[in-house]
Amino acid sequence: MKRYILLLIVSFVAISINAQRITRNFREVPMSKALKIIEASTSKYKINFIYNELEDFTVTTSIDKKDIPDAVRDVIGFYPIKMTVDGDNIFVECVQKENTKLIGEVVDKRGQPIIYANISLLSAKDSTFINGGVSNQAGKFVIPCGAKRVLVKMSCIGYKTILRAFDVRDIGKITMTEDMQVIKGVLVKGSRPATRLTTEGYTTQVNGTLLANVGDAQDVLKEIPRIHESNDEYTVFGKGTPLIYVNGKKVTDNSDLKRITSQEVKSVDVITSPGAQYDAEARSVIKIKTIRQQGNGLSGNLLASANFSRKNSINQLISLNWRHNGLDIFGTFNAISRGWWNDQVAISQKYFVKNRVDMTQATNMHSRRNILTGKWGFNYQLDDNNSLGVTYSVSKMLPSSKGFGRQNYTVYTNGTYTGAVKYYDDESASSDGPNHELNAYYSGIIGRLHLDFNGTLYWKKSVTIQNATEQSDEFDNRTINADAPSHNKMAAAKIVATYPIGNKVSLNAGTEYTNTNSRSVYVNQQNFITSSDDNIKERNIAAFAGVDIQCGNYKFNGGLRYEHVKSDYYSYNVFQDDASRKYDNLFPSLSIAYSNKGWNTSLHFTEKTERPDYDQLSGFIRYDDRYTYEGGNPLLRPMKIYNIEWNLQYSWLTLSADYTYDKDQIMYTSSIYNNSDIILANYTNIDHRQNLNFSATASPVFGLWHPVIEMDFFKQFLDTRQYGIDLTLQRPQWDLSINNRFVFKHNWIVECNYEYSTSYDNRFDRRSKYSEFDLGITKLLLNTRLMTRLEVTDLFNTNKDDDFNHYSSCFNFQKYVTPNYRGIRLTVSYRFNSARSKYKGTGAGNEEKKRL
Structure with missing residues (x-):
């Protein structure tokens, strides 16, 4: 079977060698030179023109998988030039014969x-x-x-x-x-329709629209349909956490998006049904494209941001780029001091073989993480169509970081008061890093073949040091000292070849290889929990092929990805056969899109997987309290995810619906630990879960008011009673968000945003209803080079998104968290000689880095 699949993919590549489609980028290229470049890429057509007629015309355009006649039409654009195709000859002629x-x-x-x-x-x-x-x-x-x-x-x-x-x-x-005009007190400003459907999802135009003045790239994403943001983390409704790329480079830290002003963003693509060339775990992808900047010399961005809440946070960033002709040398330094605070009450019921234990726990946790990050690299543009580059990044949590937890809890056994415990945990000695990442890429066109290569080396290490004490008048006093170091290494490479064939068909094929070594150790000096030393060595070899077909108003996309995964599990350097895994899987994808007279619709089918994170697979068990442990499960299996999605868009209205069937769903649940009066909370596989999602987004314009109104619906279909839970847990979610932006003269932008969600069930949890009201004001100065932004989040302190009830056969608990989303954030950024790095690498092994 594997030989047949690999032979099929190789055949795809071989067939494409005789194709007649072209991918090129032209920047300020004379028309005559552009036409000669196109002619050199084909053996079928001869392009005829008179040099003197075209010498004053220059070309700036991007041609993506076009046949030769369409490529010539793109080059001509709106110039007064006529093109005639006669058999294998293409004639290009200036229709206006004036001398000046x-x-x-x-x-x-x-x-x-x-x-x-x-x-x-x-x-x-x-x-x-x-x-x-x-x-x-x-x-x-x-x-x-x-x-x-x-x-x-x-x-x-x-x-x-x-x-x-x-x-x-x-x-x-x-x-x-x-052009801003005041008509009867209402400010009117021109804008164009911004969002349209594609064969993989939808794309939103930013440059030339009002989104170009909202602040930075993070602010842009908040305005994109179906993208939800919370604490600088993003999700695509119904599709989970996306991979994010900027100009093809994988974003590993979302704070990097603050380095990009909204004026630099050209467009945002949201891929809700990633095709075969994406990792089988990628359920959604966000691709941000920026405007190409002109000029040489030094450019940069200085940013400072302060967030004032129960625990303040500060972010300082310096980003510099030096450009000379085709060479870019760039570097970024970032200092972050991130405060975190959590105050909560948890009421739990634990059902053991002979006893029922009820606990009420009042917990306060707070931490301060001081982190330094740096990124350096270069990019060299060999010509208009070939470039290569290298980046190196490093991050380190400083020793000044602190982390504490305090908890008071009372215990009742079978309804009778048993005792009270004061728990204190100090993890300030823990460390993270230095973590290193090295990326290299090549992107170019050889003949008619477009190649993209990316290679990544990744090293990550951390150690969690737990020093905890428990004091009680009724129970014995305890001291818990535990060390949990982890070391992760990854090497990955990916190559993608794209080649056109025929007039309306384009093929792509490639391969990706990932090699990972993840080791985690846990040592508890008092032996309350058994020590562990786990090592997982995993290799993933993938091959994929896809085809794009355009037929009139219809576009078809299909692909097939094959992955061979071998995961070897070792405990104290001894191979564990029962916990080791080997998988050979095929992941198909198929989509069809139709557009006509402003209407756009698309239908997608994908099969994906979700593999357990390495901490979920670890044998590590953590001590929470004398009745509760939590840890991983080496026997976890990957999920299989089958998804069907339909989209419809007309003008400023977008509708989406999708159905997902999750086989071997990974769930957080609980069991009795070693037949004792202790609960072990960890992960397990259940047979399946089904989800249904609907989304409607409207983004009209009424004078100075630019609203984005979105209504989302989510419902899971899961028979929880077969897992020992009394409730059915099928309560749906309705989520309404209204983002209001008011654009005034002199680069003033005022925002007023509201979100409300009903209570709903997700997995084995019942989430609480919540609402949030935010305000923001942005002022652009010095010809938009200086941006100041003031935000107030959760003004009325009503966001209770962290409250929920959890259910299992032996352990139920209700968690009530003091709302902690309210705060004031001030951001100031200054850009000089704006120039975007031309780095085009995407990185390799991106889903594997997420698992690490």
Whole structure:
């Protein structure tokens, strides 16, 4: 079977060698040179043109998997140039034979190009129309004209129209200002529809829309349909935690998104049904693309952010980039002091063989994590279509970090008071790092073949040191000293080849290899818990192939991924056959999309997996209190996830529905430990779980008011009674969020956001209802280079998202957490000589890094 699959994938690649599709990036390239490059990439067509006719026209565009005629059309764009296809010959001709031309560039006040601006040339005598054109992706235009002097009218939605007299020549850059008009007290500002469906999910245009002025990339993501944010962590509704990429580079720390201003973001793609080239565990992907910046020299970003709440946090960042021609050298230094506070009451019922134990626990936990991170690297642009680069990053938690926990609990056995305990835990001696990551990539085009290679080395180490005491008048006093060091290493490589075939078909194929070594040790000096020394050595070899087909208004996408996973489990360096695993799996994906007259719809099917994290697989058991331990389960199996998703979009309204069947669902549950009066809370597999999700998003514009209204519905189908739970736990969730943005003159933006969720059941938990009301104000200064932002989160202190009831056959508990989302955050950032790094690496083994 494996040989057949590998042979099939190799055949896919071999077939694609004779394809006739092209992927190229052109930046300020003369039209004649662009046409010759396209001609060199095909053995079928000959492109004919006259050099002198095209010498003033430059090309800035990205061609992605287009056939040769469509690639030539993209290069021509809106220029007054005609293309004719006659058999194997393509003729390109300037249709306006004037000797002189009006040449220029349209930009906004930040110097960014304005695309699709309309330029009309009018007679200087009587204002009659002479000729016209449209600016390209670089904001440039070339319009043939025989007159010596003309009136130039420039217009674009969202900008003030310009009418000015020029001599017919190269007039350089023309700056257009944003158009804001007050009509009966209401501010009106132009905008374009921003979101559209794709064959994998949907994409949102940011550049040229109001989203370009919301702050930073994190603020942009908050405005994207179906993306939910909490404490700088993101989820895609119904799809879990996504992988996030910026220009193809995997984001390993979401705070990196603060380094990117919203003015730099070109678009955001949300992939809700990742295809075969993505890891089988990836259920959603967010891809952020930024605008290409021009110029050489030093550029950078300085950022400082302070969050004031029960435990304050500070974030300071310096990011620098030096560019010379095709070389970028960049570095980032980040200092974080993150405070955390938690105050809660837990009421639990434990059902042992002979006894029932009821406990009420009042707990306060707080910590301070001081972390330094650094990232350095280079990128070298060999030419317009080939680049390579390397990045190295390191992070370390400083010794000044602290972590404490205090708990008072009372115990009743079979309804009779048994005693009270005061528990104190000091984990300040714990450490994390230094953690290292090295990435290298190559992205380029060889002939007609597009190759992407990524390699990653990853080292991570940490140690948790627990020094705890229990004091009681009724029970014996205890001291618990435990050390739990862990060391993880990973090496990974991935290569993807994309090649067009025929006129409307494109193939891709590739392979990915990951080698991981994860070791965790637990030593309890008092032997309350058995010590452990576990080592997991895992190898994952994957091969995949996919096809994209465009047929009129329809687009088809299909793929197949094969993964061979071998996981060897060792305890004290002795191989454990019962806990070791070997898997050979196929993961298909299929999608179809249709678009016509503003309507877009798509249907997707994917099969995915979710493998246990290494801490879930560890034999490590942690002491919580004298009645409760928690730990991992080396016998866990991966989940199989089958998903069907349907999307519909028209104008500013988007509807989504998906159904998921989770086979061998991994659940957090409890059991009796060694037939004693102790509960062991850990993970196990259940037979299956089913989920149904609906989502509706509306993002209209009413003058200065720009709302994003989203209603989400979630319901699980799970017969919990067969697992010893009295309740059915099938209560659905309704979640309503209304994000309001008000855009005023002089770069003032005011936000007023509200979210409400009903109580609902998820897995073996019943989550509490909650609501949150947030306020924010942003001011852009110094031509948008300086941004100040003030936010108030959970103004009324009503977010009780952390409250829930947990159920199992032998252990139930109700947790009530004092709300801790209310705070004030002030962010100031300053950018100079803005230049985006051209690094195009995506990293390899990204899902494996998440498991580590």
